[in-house]
Amino acid sequence: MKKLLxxxxxxxxxxxxxxxxxxxxxxxxxxxxxxxxxxGDYTGQxxxxxxxxxxxxxxxxxxxxxxxxxxxxxxxxxxxxxxxYLTIPDVIxxxxxRTGKELWSYRNPPNPAFHIGHRGAAVYKNxxxxxxxxxxxxxxxxxxxxxxxxxxxxDSTRGFWSTNSPLIVRNHVMVGVAGDxxxxxxxxxxxxxxxxxxxxxxxxxxxxxxxxxxxxGATGGQMWNTGTYDPELNxxxxxxxxxxxxxxxxxxxxxxxxxxxxxxxxPDTGKLAWGFQVSPHDTHDxxxxxxxxxVDAEVNGQPRxxxxxxxxxxYFFVLDxxxxxxxxxxxxxxxxxxxEIDALGRPIPDPAKEPSRDGxxxxxxxxxxxxxxxxxFDQKTNLFIVSAQDGYGIYFFKPxxxxxxxxxxxxxxxxxxxxxxxxxxxxxxxxDHPIGDGAGTAGVLTTASGLTFTGDNPGNVMALRTSDGxxxxxxxxxxxxxxxxxxxxxxxxxxxxxxxxxxIAFAVPKN
Amino acid sequence: MxxxxxxxxxxxxxMGFLIAQAPNTQTPTxxxxxxxxxxxxxxxxxxxxxxxTVTEQTYAPAQIEAGKSLFSAQCGFxxxxxxxxxxxxxxxxxxxxxxxxxxxxxxxxLIRAGSGExxxxxxxxADMGAIVAFIHDQKTKFExxxxxxxxxxxxxxxxxxxxxGKRFFxxxxxxxxxxxxxxxxxxxxxxxxxxxxxxxxxxxxxTQRPKVxxxxxxGKALAGxxxxxxxxxxxxxxxxxxxxxxxxxxxxxxxDNPHDAHFDLLSKYTDKDMHDIYAYLETLK
Numbered sequence: 001m002k003k004l005l006x007x008x009x010x011x012x013x014x015x016x017x018x019x020x021x022x023x024x025x026x027x028x029x030x031x032x033x034x035x036x037x038x039x040g041d042y043t044g045q046x047x048x049x050x051x052x053x054x055x056x057x058x059x060x061x062x063x064x065x066x067x068x069x070x071x072x073x074x075x076x077x078x079x080x081x082x083x084x085y086l087t088i089p090d091v092i093x094x095x096x097x098r099t100g101k102e103l104w105s106y107r108n109p110p111n112p113a114f115h116i117g118h119r120g121a122a123v124y125k126n127x128x129x130x131x132x133x134x135x136x137x138x139x140x141x142x143x144x145x146x147x148x149x150x151x152x153x154x155d156s157t158r159g160f161w162s163t164n165s166p167l168i169v170r171n172h173v174m175v176g177v178a179g180d181x182x183x184x185x186x187x188x189x190x191x192x193x194x195x196x197x198x199x200x201x202x203x204x205x206x207x208x209x210x211x212x213x214x215x216x217g218a219t220g221g222q223m224w225n226t227g228t229y230d231p232e233l234n235x236x237x238x239x240x241x242x243x244x245x246x247x248x249x250x251x252x253x254x255x256x257x258x259x260x261x262x263x264x265x266x267p268d269t270g271k272l273a274w275g276f277q278v279s280p281h282d283t284h285d286x287x288x289x290x291x292x293x294x295v296d297a298e299v300n301g302q303p304r305x306x307x308x309x310x311x312x313x314x315y316f317f318v319l320d321x322x323x324x325x326x327x328x329x330x331x332x333x334x335x336x337x338x339x340e341i342d343a344l345g346r347p348i349p350d351p352a353k354e355p356s357r358d359g360x361x362x363x364x365x366x367x368x369x370x371x372x373x374x375x376x377f378d379q380k381t382n383l384f385i386v387s388a389q390d391g392y393g394i395y396f397f398k399p400x401x402x403x404x405x406x407x408x409x410x411x412x413x414x415x416x417x418x419x420x421x422x423x424x425x426x427x428x429x430x431x432d433h434p435i436g437d438g439a440g441t442a443g444v445l446t447t448a449s450g451l452t453f454t455g456d457n458p459g460n461v462m463a464l465r466t467s468d469g470x471x472x473x474x475x476x477x478x479x480x481x482x483x484x485x486x487x488x489x490x491x492x493x494x495x496x497x498x499x500x501x502x503x504i505a506f507a508v509p510k511n
Numbered sequence: 512m513x514x515x516x517x518x519x520x521x522x523x524x525x526m527g528f529l530i531a532q533a534p535n536t537q538t539p540t541x542x543x544x545x546x547x548x549x550x551x552x553x554x555x556x557x558x559x560x561x562x563x564t565v566t567e568q569t570y571a572p573a574q575i576e577a578g579k580s581l582f583s584a585q586c587g588f589x590x591x592x593x594x595x596x597x598x599x600x601x602x603x604x605x606x607x608x609x610x611x612x613x614x615x616x617x618x619x620x621l622i623r624a625g626s627g628e629x630x631x632x633x634x635x636x637a638d639m640g641a642i643v644a645f646i647h648d649q650k651t652k653f654e655x656x657x658x659x660x661x662x663x664x665x666x667x668x669x670x671x672x673x674x675x676g677k678r679f680f681x682x683x684x685x686x687x688x689x690x691x692x693x694x695x696x697x698x699x700x701x702x703x704x705x706x707x708x709x710x711x712x713x714x715x716x717x718t719q720r721p722k723v724x725x726x727x728x729x730g731k732a733l734a735g736x737x738x739x740x741x742x743x744x745x746x747x748x749x750x751x752x753x754x755x756x757x758x759x760x761x762x763x764x765x766x767d768n769p770h771d772a773h774f775d776l777l778s779k780y781t782d783k784d785m786h787d788i789y790a791y792l793e794t795l796k
Contacts, residue, residue: 155596155602157596157602157605158595158596158602159658181658181659182656182658183658208591208592208593209583209587209592209593334778336778352782357667357670358667358668358669358670358786359663359667359668359709359782359785359786360782361713361777361780361782361785363777363778390778392713392714392777392778394709394710394713396661396663396667398667400661401661402656402657402661404656404657404658405656405657405658405659406658406659406660406661407658407661408660408661409660409661409662409663410660411706411710413710413713413714413777414713414714414773414774414777416774434742456741456742458739458741460741471742471743474742474743
């Protein structure tokens with residue numbers, strides 16, 4: 001803690017005069033009246049220290065306000081300076097956090113890029129950032145919505161789109177893109193937060209024209225989810241997506257680094273510090289884009305800097321985040337695709353479960369054992385809590401499918417979902433709270449009062465007791481499409497949840 | 512000469528970069544006109560119709576090969592080494608000019624004169640011809656790429672053994688508990704073929720509601736069908752069709768969902784079992 005404070009002080013000095021709006025040093029120790037980035041802080045734990053909503057008073061939560069959007073909310077709201085920023089593809093709304101009323105909105109011009117969803121905005125000083133399906137990064141004035149600048153991240157007509165909630169470290173706005181219907185390289189770019197000038201590009205798979213590419217001919221590995229950051233190590237942790245061609249494994253022999261990996265990158269240079277492949281040679285579309293959660297804890301009595309991920313491939317990983325060395329690999333959902341865990345801690349795919357002409361039955365299915373919806377970590381109980389699915393699918397590939405884009409076919413069959421609490425020290429499932437058939441859509445938020453906020457498939461927002469998964473409160477408000485956030489404003493703890501097309505604020509009424 | 516052009520294009524690219532990334536500009540960057548999306552390929556933003564080549568042309572493989580390395584060195588920095596666009600230059604496989612060009616009649620003058628941000632390239636006729644050949648060949652290649660999900664044919668699925676499938680059906684799978692080849696599965700292979708048949712036995716559509724028996728505390732057992740349930744409540748339709756809602760805390764209940772057996776089998780089938788059952792079901796015409 002001391003270290004963190006001295007670091008903040010040093011940064012404040014380096015930054016000179018206290019800037020208006022969200023000073024980037026605030027990210028290191030976020031104030032309780034804000035939710036400054038996708039995770040609420042740099043660790044990705046999605047854990048709030050607030051204790052205003054308790055296990056006792058949670059049953060009296062009442063709606064404070066409701067903001068009506070225009071389609072399913074799949075983003076995490078961002079809160080800074082009393083304004084909530086909410087996104088769907090091509091649209092950002094600025095909403096008054098006290099009333100739920102729209103202050104301004106911005107709409108990107110119509111474009112034919114893939115409109116699959118949007119994960120959220122990002123803030124820095126007085127600027128708010130929006131990525132668009134057609135792969136632009138737009139900087140807007142946080143108070144007025146006036147466009148400050150607009151740059152193309154990549155050329156979206158090559159097969160890219162963006163849903164990304166950028167990660168901001170100092171003046172680096174790091175943005176990822178998506179795209180696996182075309183053989184395009186995995187790209188993460190950093191732009192100057194003030195000017196929009198490109199600072200660096202990190203390729204998880206090499207661009208065309210690299211002779212003898214280390215990826216073994218694979219493209220893809222898109223970094224479409226928001227990374228996390230360790231200020232002491234000055235490393236950003238990002239999950240990378242699946243390789244392309246997606247289901248055609250023979251076209252790209254070998255492990256295909258750095259697809260389906262957790263990579264550690266220097267935010268000043270874009271240089272790779274280390275990488276760990278959670279799915280070497282993936283042939284099932286299991287992006288490892290899930291949040292790499294940073295935890296400081298003891299392993300065998302020694303304090304360690306850890307990074308944890310519950311991955312779409314069904315395995316839970318604990319790594320040493322200084323060097324990427326594996327500490328634990330355990331399945332947390334139904335899996336049948338790996339024949340062993342190798343000496344490095346990587347599940348090694350069983351060739352018999354690669355997509356085939358006549359089809360193979362595989363767990364998880366393409367929707368994954370989990371997906372973009374964020375997990376949460378509760379240090380007090382040692383629980384990593386994640387929306388999990390035991391799912392099955394069939395996967396096909398034949399040479400006639402070619403080696404471009406999807407290059408195969410797969411179909412989800414069935415799945416059952418739960419909110420699952422994993423003891424990170426052993427990988428053991430401590431409790432399992434069923435949420436219905438098919439894949440879940442809600443992420444998880446935990447608070448220091450021992451509460452876990454999430455949603456189920458019939459459309460309830462719920463508060464569970466973190467220690468055992470028992471339901472303490474629920475309200476049917478529609479499918480929760482990301483994870484709730486929480487903050488304290490005017491002395492009152494507020495819970496904000498995106499469900500269906502709406503953003504809804506709950507609080508325990510003041511007496 | 513090649514080296515000079517390469518350096519020139521680097522300098523130009525760097526200048527272009529500075530202009531395009533000029534700080535604090537209030538003007539959004541210009542966007543290309545919105546192209547039409549091809550039906551069936553909607554998921555890919557790259558599945559946009561290319562302008563059709565007006566005059567079909569063929570080029571010698573050696574000339575295309577020569578053009579490939581020339582293009583990569585001199586044009587690839589901006590247009591991408593595959594000519595399908597880079598970070599600075601447009602995708603030439605979608606260029607109207609390329610579509611209308613016949614053996615360089617439109618491309619060569621433009622490449623030699625330069626255009627807008629593009630510098631002029633002083634190429635000899637052989638090199639120009641090779642580059643033009645490569646560009647046309649790339650356009651043809653990109654037109655044939657399909658990145659979307661692909662087909663599965665019934666013949667692809669026929670790798671199983673029908674006799675083994677019958678054995679599984681009657682034995683390990685215990686399918687006969689609910690199904691009969693002469694009863695509810697008679698003629699199934701005439702109604703469903705290929706992938707549809709396979710998906711159907713792995714995860715059949717839920718046409719029947721689960722049966723449920725509810726026993727309220729100290730009350731009489733009541734039979735019905737399940738309408739919905741969550742963690743707290745159970746909603747059923749009783750024998751008369753009347754909906755009834757119960758608080759799960761004050762009842763005991765038993766749900767008989769025939770679908771559960773199908774889900775449970777998903778974790779038990781080997782791939783051989785799956786193909787054997789398919790083969791067996793295909794005999795039930």
